[in-house]
Amino acid sequence: MRARRRRVLGGVSGPMTTTRVAPAVVPALGMRLARTVVRHAGASLAVVLLTGQARALDKQGSAHGGAVGSENVENGFDAAGSLMLGVSLINHSYAARPDNTGLTLMRYAGHADVDLIGRKLSIPIDVNMFTDKTRQKLAVFAPTEFDVITGITTTHQLTTGGDFELGARVEHDRPVDRGGLTQSYADVRGRFLYSLAQIWPSLARDLVDGDLNGYLTLGWFAVNPTYAARPDNSGRALFRYVAHTELSVWHDYFSIGLDGTVFTDRRSENPVRPTELDLTYEVIVHVAPFEWHLAYERDMPLDRNSLVQDFVYALFAYDFDLKHTAAPLEPRAAVPSP
Numbered sequence: 001m002r003a004r005r006r007r008v009l010g011g012v013s014g015p016m017t018t019t020r021v022a023p024a025v026v027p028a029l030g031m032r033l034a035r036t037v038v039r040h041a042g043a044s045l046a047v048v049l050l051t052g053q054a055r056a057l058d059k060q061g062s063a064h065g066g067a068v069g070s071e072n073v074e075n076g077f078d079a080a081g082s083l084m085l086g087v088s089l090i091n092h093s094y095a096a097r098p099d100n101t102g103l104t105l106m107r108y109a110g111h112a113d114v115d116l117i118g119r120k121l122s123i124p125i126d127v128n129m130f131t132d133k134t135r136q137k138l139a140v141f142a143p144t145e146f147d148v149i150t151g152i153t154t155t156h157q158l159t160t161g162g163d164f165e166l167g168a169r170v171e172h173d174r175p176v177d178r179g180g181l182t183q184s185y186a187d188v189r190g191r192f193l194y195s196l197a198q199i200w201p202s203l204a205r206d207l208v209d210g211d212l213n214g215y216l217t218l219g220w221f222a223v224n225p226t227y228a229a230r231p232d233n234s235g236r237a238l239f240r241y242v243a244h245t246e247l248s249v250w251h252d253y254f255s256i257g258l259d260g261t262v263f264t265d266r267r268s269e270n271p272v273r274p275t276e277l278d279l280t281y282e283v284i285v286h287v288a289p290f291e292w293h294l295a296y297e298r299d300m301p302l303d304r305n306s307l308v309q310d311f312v313y314a315l316f317a318y319d320f321d322l323k324h325t326a327a328p329l330e331p332r333a334a335v336p337s338p
Contacts, residue, residue: 075117075118075120076115076117076118076323077115077116077323078113078114078115078118078321078322078323079112079113079114079115079321079322079323080112080113080115080319080320080321080322080323081110081111081112081113081125081319081320082110082111082317082318082319082320083109083110083317083318083320084107084108084109084110084111084315084316084317084318085106085107085108085109085315085316085317086106086107086108086109086313086314086315086316087105087106087107087313087314088103088104088105088106088107088133088311088312088313089311089312089313089314090311090312091103091104091105091133091311091312091313092311093307093308093309093310093311094297094299094309094310094311095309096130096131096132096133096134096144096145097130097132097144097145097175097178097180097181098145098173098174098175098180098181098182098183098233099175099180099181099233100231100232100233100307101132101180102132102133102134102135102144103132103133103134104130104131104132104133104311104313105130105131105132105133105140105141106130106131106140106141107128107129107130107131107313107315108128108129108143109126109127109128109129110125110126110127111124111125111126111127112124112125112126113125119153119154119155119156120154120155120156121152121154122152122153122154122155123150123151123152123153124149124150124151124152124153124167124169125148125149125150126147126148126149126150127146127147127148127149128145128146128147128148129143129145129146129147129176130143130144130145131143131144132144132177142177143176143177144175144176144177145173145174145175145176146173146174146175146176147171147172147173147174148171148172149169149170149171150169150170151167151168151169151170152167152168152169153165153166153167154166154167155193158192160198160199161194161195161196161197161198161199162192162193162194162195162199163192163193164190164191164192164193165190165191165193166188166189166190166191167188167189167191168186168187168188168189168222169186169187169189170184170185170186170187171183171184171185171187171227172184181226181233182226183226183227183228184225184226184227185221185223185224185225185226185227185237186221186222186223186224187219187220187221187222187223187224187240188219188220188222189217189218189219189220189240190217190218190219191215191216191217191218191242192215192216192217193213193214193215194213194214194215194216195211195213196211196212196213197210197211197212197213198211207247207248207249207250208249208250208251209250209251209252210247210248210249210250210251210252211246211247211248211252212245212246212247212248213245213246213248214243214244214245214246215242215243215244216242216243216244217240217241217242217243218239218240218241218242219239219240219241219242220238220239220240221236221237221238221239221240221266224236224237224238224266229263229264229265229266229267229268229275229276230263230265230275230276230301230304230306230307231276231299231300231301231306231307231308231309232301232306232307234265234306235265235266235267235268235275236265236266236267237263237264237265237266238263238264238265238266238271238272239263239264239271239272240261240262240263240264241261241262241274242259242260242261242262243259243260244257244258244259244260245257245258246258246284248284252286253285253286253287254283254284254285254286255283255284255286256281256282256283256284257280257281257282257283257284258279258280258281258282259279259280259282260277260278260279260280261277261278262274262276262277262278262302263275263276263278265303268303273303274302274303275301275302275303276299276300276301276302277299277300277302278297278298278299278300279297279298280295280296280297280298281295281296282294282295282296283295288319289318289319289320290316290317290318290319291315291316291317291319292314292315292316292317293314293315293316293317294312294313294314295312295313295314295315296310296311296312297310297311297313298310
């Protein structure tokens with residue numbers, strides 16, 4: 001399969017508390033949620049519409065999980081990230097190699113952010129391996145594809161509840177059990193990250209220490225000899241448009257997310273017109289330092305009838321931080337999807 005644009009579910013929150021909500025709070029929570037929807041509908045509708053229009057959650061997500069605001073003040077060295085184990089539950093079309101052969105079964109992954117000057121200067125590193133369920137016996141657990149992504153990012157606060165991340169990365173995807181197609185590129189991207197709970201503190205209170213957060217991204221494939229613009233590996237990607245939103249409630253124990261990525265083809269007559277749309281719908285349960293994701297991903301061409309890839313998968317993640325107590329992986333930009 002062609003390079004899986006590592007998704008990372010997005011959302012934004014501060015450190016998670018360990019206080020649990022008593023059962024008696026549940027009815028009150030429902031009433032407060034209803035009042036919140038009415039109170040904040042006008043302000044948040046534009047964000048939701050933007051994110052709803054947006055390929056799978058990007059294998060290359062926002063640095064530091066996309067946290068917004070106060071965490072940006074630290075300027076020291078740190079290393080944090082996550083280790084992930086995923087399995088496809090329903091998969092009739094999602095490939096296990098860059099050349100679109102096989103069917104993905106397992107995903108072994110790791111993500112790390114190495115902060116040199118806090119978030120002002122960081123090095124993100126991602127490694128992903130996939131296996132093929134069409135192989136025989138225990139070979140179904142042996143890697144068939146290896147993807148590595150690294151680069152450099154800088155993140156700065158623009159306003160309360162809004163940060164801007166600028167970064168450049170290189171990615172290389174290749175099969176490991178045979179010869180075949182490899183895909184590589186170098187890109188530059190800008191990303192605006194938002195947290196509505198920081199803009200309206202009452203939203204966090206009404207959601208019981210929750211948030212409605214996410215990010216919007218514009219990326220340019222500056223050097224792209226092989227990275228495709230559609231699921232069938234045709235074309236060459238030029239631009240990437242991403243929108244992600246996530247609603248978390250109940251001290252971030254429970255979240256739902258929607259992620260959309262659009263690609264364009266530098267070889268088409270209109271190089272800014274979308275040629276592929278990747279959508280991922282996700283439910284997340286988080287009890288620090290662990291997360292469990294259940295997601296459906298669908299990658300489809302927009303300008304022709306050709307290959308569509310989709311599957312349902314579960315993902316287990318353990319997050320770590322060498323300097324601090326591990327915080328929630330928000331926005332799941334730290335937890336890349338295939």
